[in-house]
Amino acid sequence: MRIIKRPVLIATALWLILVVPIFPDEGLWPFNMPPTDLLKAGHRFTPESGWLSRLQASSIRLGGASASFVSGDGLVLTNHHVGAGAIQNLSTKERDLMQTGFYARTRAEELKCPGIEFQVLQEIEDVTGQIRAAEETGQNPAEAAAAREKSIASIEKNASEQSGLRCQVASLYSGGLYHLYKYKVFTDIRLVFAPEYAMAFFGGDQDNFTYPRYDLDVTFFRVYENDQPLPTTHFLPWAAQPVKEGDLVFASGNPGSTGRLLTLSQLEFLRDVSYPFMIGTNARRRALLAEYSEKGPDEARVALRTLFGIENSLKAIGGYQSGLLDPELMAQKAREERAFREEIAKDPEMAGEFSRAWEEIAEAQKSYATFFKPYAYFERGTGFNTHYFRIARSLVRLAAEKTKPNDERLREYRESNLASLEHSLLSPAPIYDEFEIVKLADSLTQLREDMETSWEVKCLLATRSPREVAAELVGGTKLKDVEVRKKYLQAKPEEIYLSTDSMIKLALLVDPVARGLRARHENEVASVEARNGARIARALFKLKGTSVPPDATGTPRLSFGVVKGYVENGKKIPFRTTFKGLYEIAEKNGNQPPYELAPRFLRKKSALKLSVPLNFVATVDSIGGNSGSPVVNRKGEVVGVLFDGNIQSLPNNFVYREDIPRSVMVDAQGIIEALLKVYEAGPLVDELLAKK
């Protein structure tokens, strides 16, 4: 599913040789760079004035996913799998909302979700000139990057102070452009409606990234401000009719990352270094948590959400990787890169400026490969897989970083990010110690396998078992208590240094090496990629302008496409599924998991109009992070909510195609039908269908 866990690729020689359309539906377009020409030429669509700005203002950015306002009272539509963390956090042994679903018949029943934050984009400003001006001639990549970071930090801080908004600079085209995004932030988020996990994720991991599908992957939240529902002037009206094949539709969301403009050496790095490690790590974690879930219903409940994330990642990354392992796809990438470079070589001026860019990026990959693993284990925390470590790390670093001037801090501790960080650090979401011990022990085992000669590993694990150490670490921390975290949030470094909390101590132990590796990554890899990525982008602009869309960066984007079935292995796949199909599949599988209907659906079958569409597909460009994106028609009305892509869409990470790849949506009409007939959620439907 399309939450951010990084993208996948399954490629066949076949579809690489298919003809590329003249006006492809490609592109995850920033709202200040809409694909006006493409829409006009390809679809004869020119949005009315206000169309785009309303879509932007109704769209929501949240941790690695997307959502939208769908009523004037702050009602928010997203996916169940996007809201699952919050839903699971609200669950207990006695009341498992993942199992039962949830509907608040009155506003008083709506449940507050801790630690969540919604952001709504207000404005984008191009600050490329300002940031480029901070660089000085003759600086090496690391120095130039540091100069840019300082400039970015001060731009963000000033803009935040002036506007009161969350202001963040996004680097597009690997540093070819810098845009300042200003978000309004909401933190009082309450749960309104969630279906049963069984219905939201019907077909389970087995059907994840496949189509046809029959998932009611929706959840509704409501945004509050001052303890009142937020009066939303901008929201998306609900379409009265379902989509038809051939309809033009749009998705607005926050795609996390694509690699279409990556160089060949960067793709090879993913293929040879990064993905194998991520796949290996996720595979062992899946085995571990599956085993843990077997222990009993409590354990299963606690592990569910994490296990879903792991399985989702594993499938996604496995998909990307199989694409990168396909010699044909890489050959195509190599041809394209060669052609691009030959074009540059023809122009002596461009050749002088740009020709070394690919080599320098390739050298950076080589260097990165030498410390990728320690970087993953220590800086990214792969060796310390527990919430407690992440909390402790943030607290330890926050105290240290706060003593520095804003523009010298690590990015995530700058003033512009502090509110968000503190909000998440103070989340009272439950933590289950036994589960944390299991995860931590396994990650320590993995750490020791790969890093046994490291000083830190010897200190921790010289003679004791990872399980023993993990139990001691989890047993010796008080970070479960939000009040304790609050105290550390205010602490000076010297106070943190005197802590006897085991997780704080662990974070202190690994902080030097982690920071060292981070600096090395920034100096030897990221800054080199940024400098040369920007060079390549400038070459691209010279040759093609900005007709080539930038890669995804987790910022708000507009994409579009056509509702359309496809042919897979000679078999026609229709563009939509209906409730009828849902019941058929369940029956065919003996109503057994993962094709087991929630009892309510069994009871209410007769009330449902079975021909109502449930899911549909379109050529809309999307990637992990687009989960929860509202999908609207030409009039800007909600026709669905994006929740996945078919397996063939995963390679779109690197090469966009629209012959078979599809985004998968829950149909807006199916949502209404289920709410009315199965969940008897009349008031919610009234709110959705109310005319503004």
Add this chain to the structure above:
Amino acid sequence: MRIIKRPVLIATALWLILVVPIFPDEGLWPFNMPPTDLLKAGHRFTPESGWLSRLQASSIRLGGASASFVSGDGLVLTNHHVGAGAIQNLSTKERDLMQTGFYARTRAEELKCPGIEFQVLQEIEDVTGQIRAAEETGQNPAEAAAAREKSIASIEKNASEQSGLRCQVASLYSGGLYHLYKYKVFTDIRLVFAPEYAMAFFGGDQDNFTYPRYDLDVTFFRVYENDQPLPTTHFLPWAAQPVKEGDLVFASGNPGSTGRLLTLSQLEFLRDVSYPFMIGTNARRRALLAEYSEKGPDEARVALRTLFGIENSLKAIGGYQSGLLDPELMAQKAREERAFREEIAKDPEMAGEFSRAWEEIAEAQKSYATFFKPYAYFERGTGFNTHYFRIARSLVRLAAEKTKPNDERLREYRESNLASLEHSLLSPAPIYDEFEIVKLADSLTQLREDMETSWEVKCLLATRSPREVAAELVGGTKLKDVEVRKKYLQAKPEEIYLSTDSMIKLALLVDPVARGLRARHENEVASVEARNGARIARALFKLKGTSVPPDATGTPRLSFGVVKGYVENGKKIPFRTTFKGLYEIAEKNGNQPPYELAPRFLRKKSALKLSVPLNFVATVDSIGGNSGSPVVNRKGEVVGVLFDGNIQSLPNNFVYREDIPRSVMVDAQGIIEALLKVYEAGPLVDELLAKK
């Protein structure tokens, strides 16, 4: 001996009730606060114009000790035990200069001493007003201390930049006054002459801190600049005649620390917490090194200097402690404190300002007692007793501190101290790994005994023996190599963090807890002592002006006194000893260590005029740090060099007395006699006696 290892006390009820003289020879006087009235009233001495400034300009400050220029060509007089570190560093298995002594007949033979630094005071400026102005009303002690430290840092930095001198603020009267000291620094120091250790330390540890004595505790260095002997405009001429009983003499040196103005609670802290720990630590180290020295001559040579320091400290601190354990001495201190406080209580205004000072200091002692041991082990490094750790700690901290603004750094890493720090870090003085392992292993053992529940200790010593860990730590460091240190000196923190050097890793491991404890000490103890010490000082100034001299602070001071024998247990102790006595003692002890004469002295006995004085005593006030102080007569001519105090002088740390306590000097005439007749060092004598 009077190097700085902190002072001692042996007190008897008897001498506490002796009458205090009207004009005592008490006082370690700053050069800008000379005891003019006392000298005039007590000794009818008014120095000529230029007398004081010449003495100041001829005096040298070096690591915890004192010295002086004694020729126009940069020749420097100090003690052998002051120069012993340098002398031992120049020694090898083949050529043990401690054993054989050394004389450079020509300048070309003079031996460069690495890592030493001489400082010559140029100017003192009162900056009390400026620093007090940095405090703000309502600040707690820690905040006020931080504000003062910032002010001190910027004063030091500005003064250093303006003058090119080493500028350091000294806090007198516990913060009652702040004076800025400006030193010229010399780093090319070469060895000219040293006697045999046997002659310098005749009587050994047995006779240390006793009198009568027969020690030729002298060494001559020469200061070079641009590879040439420093032309010294200011130096002390050599007296033509020996002192007589009753002569007024002066010492100019750098006494390290006295506690005469300490409150009762501070004395109790020393007695109950600090001294017992220091004595225990030194006692185990003495046993360890004595054992190590037994292994063979090489081991003995390597351990000699360290063992001397430990024995010296042990004797000194043991002496102080026996004084503080004497109920009579403490009763006197209590009476004095009570009387002082009663006087303050009489004046309502003073009472309001000062009355709580003693209680607050007492509370700070209570707090300090709760973390004294971890502070000693982690911040002072008692748990990691090896040169390597000290080097690693400095390198790790230097890199981190250099990223901070000057006035926010730990004191020793401020710009004004960096040159000195770097000089010592780059000293090529030899380090002997096996010796380092022995010391480190024992300190780790001690650390584990006292701190076994600490996370850091568990990390290091969970299951392995201290000896094993020490061997691994010493074996895994490259810090012996000065070039390696040089590289780390230039490193950014992130580079240090990626080091795999075991000692760097160790320093990184303990740095957080050490910094935490240091901050705690500063916030809860030092700043409270400073605030209230300053209050007490202001009360003192109101009642007595500055007629009470400040305690020693390791800065240049002038003291004075009278050449005078004394009566000990009814026995008259003459003021001087001669070469005749030296030979008699040696003979009486069968010429066995520690009363064994160097072969040269046995051979040359007949050449010596045996009646020439060798050592003498005077009531001159002194304390550890005064070792090597030139002692001059009314004309400012060198009559001797201070090298010790008798055991009864140790309590002068807390209560000055002049009935029995004495400073002990090598007589200037004895030096000349030995140089000429025994060492045949004619050119050196010519240089010393040359008229300016």
